[in-house]
Amino acid sequence: MSALAIAVFQVIGSFGAASNQPDRRAIDAVALVFVLLGPLALGVRDRWPLPALATTMVAADVYVARGYPYGPIFVSVIVALAYAIMRGLRRSTLMVTAAGFAGFVVASLVDPKREGVGLVHLSLVAGWLAVVLAVAELIRTRRAQFLDRQRAEREERQRHVSDERLRLAQELHDVLAHNISLINVQAGVALHLLDDQPEQARPALANIKAASRDALHELRGALDVLRRGDDAPLMPAPRLVDIDALVDGVRASGLDVCLERSGHEEPLPTGVELAAYRIVQEALTNVTRHAGATRATVSMLYADGITVEIVDNGINAVDVASMSSGRGLAGMRERANALGGTVECGPAAGGGFRVAAHLPGGTQ
Numbered sequence: 001m002s003a004l005a006i007a008v009f010q011v012i013g014s015f016g017a018a019s020n021q022p023d024r025r026a027i028d029a030v031a032l033v034f035v036l037l038g039p040l041a042l043g044v045r046d047r048w049p050l051p052a053l054a055t056t057m058v059a060a061d062v063y064v065a066r067g068y069p070y071g072p073i074f075v076s077v078i079v080a081l082a083y084a085i086m087r088g089l090r091r092s093t094l095m096v097t098a099a100g101f102a103g104f105v106v107a108s109l110v111d112p113k114r115e116g117v118g119l120v121h122l123s124l125v126a127g128w129l130a131v132v133l134a135v136a137e138l139i140r141t142r143r144a145q146f147l148d149r150q151r152a153e154r155e156e157r158q159r160h161v162s163d164e165r166l167r168l169a170q171e172l173h174d175v176l177a178h179n180i181s182l183i184n185v186q187a188g189v190a191l192h193l194l195d196d197q198p199e200q201a202r203p204a205l206a207n208i209k210a211a212s213r214d215a216l217h218e219l220r221g222a223l224d225v226l227r228r229g230d231d232a233p234l235m236p237a238p239r240l241v242d243i244d245a246l247v248d249g250v251r252a253s254g255l256d257v258c259l260e261r262s263g264h265e266e267p268l269p270t271g272v273e274l275a276a277y278r279i280v281q282e283a284l285t286n287v288t289r290h291a292g293a294t295r296a297t298v299s300m301l302y303a304d305g306i307t308v309e310i311v312d313n314g315i316n317a318v319d320v321a322s323m324s325s326g327r328g329l330a331g332m333r334e335r336a337n338a339l340g341g342t343v344e345c346g347p348a349a350g351g352g353f354r355v356a357a358h359l360p361g362g363t364q
Contacts, residue, residue: 017071038076
């Protein structure tokens with residue numbers, strides 16, 4: 001309620017109250033000063049809530065002490081009291097209210113128009129103040145809870161967006177790094193053969209076309225998610241049955257890849273299969289980019305989830321410390337840790353490099 005509206009209401013209401021209380025002192029210019037002092041104080045309640053409350057109470061107490069009719073002058077007190085409580089100034093507000101009530105008791109004693117000071121009358125005023133305090137505190141508490149819920153929901157939405165962006169970034173890194181690495185290798189083969197053996201360059205060019213097509217498909221899907229959010233069509237996530245196609249694509253780049261499976265093959269949660277696929281994909285990408293290897297072995301053991309191991313015979317052993325600073329191995333560890341799994345990376349016993357990851361098969 002605005003201070004101007006309260007001022008108009010109190011002035012009009014005070015004249016109406018005076019007509020029903022002929023035994024009280026008539027409204028005059030001095031009375032109007034006190035009637036308007038409360039709304040004037042409410043005009044600055046945003047900046048000085050406690051001084052505004054004290055001013056409204058002093059105005060009401062002096063008004064009563066001069067014998068003017070009881071009326072809507074107390075509306076300013078109610079508004080100022082409730083506002084101070086909702087600002088969280090409970091202890092200070094209680095102290096000002098107690099002082100204001102004491103002033104009201106004194107005002108009732110010096111009121112020239114009093115007909116005795118009854119305990120019932122004072123008790124009603126004290127009860128009225130207590131009700132206003134209680135209701136204001138209840139509103140403040142409910143409002144604080146509502147704002148806390150809103151803040152928590154906003155933070156949860158922001159966390160969800162951040163997690164989704166990180167997930168997309170990891171997916172794009174894995175997909176694009178793999179396909180671009182294959183394109184780079186195949187382009188080198190095609191350039192080498194193009195002049196002397198142009199017909200043998202054809203398979204390399206075909207593999208470049210297939211790898212670029214896959215990369216563009218994955219890129220369009222990720223950008224669709226960024227643009228349309230939850231409305232974007234869901235793309236099927238790679239699963240362990242797609243490992244064969246992945247290995248065939250790497251073989252086409254000239255790397256001899258052996259795929260071995262052991263244990264009882266059974267369907268695993270989608271998140272586990274996607275993580276295992278991406279770990280194998282990233283490991284093979286690192287082999288083609290960094291290892292200088294001619295052969296790699298991919299082993300898949302189904303037992304208490306799945307364990308994948310990728311070992312190459314690279315003559316340039318990969319520097320684990322330097323690779324760990326990039327997104328490749330860090331992404332592997334993040335995927336495994338999110339599922340309660342582990343990843344081990346380091347030089348293989350017989351030379352080359354080894355990546356081993358175990359992912360439990362619990363329901364996601």
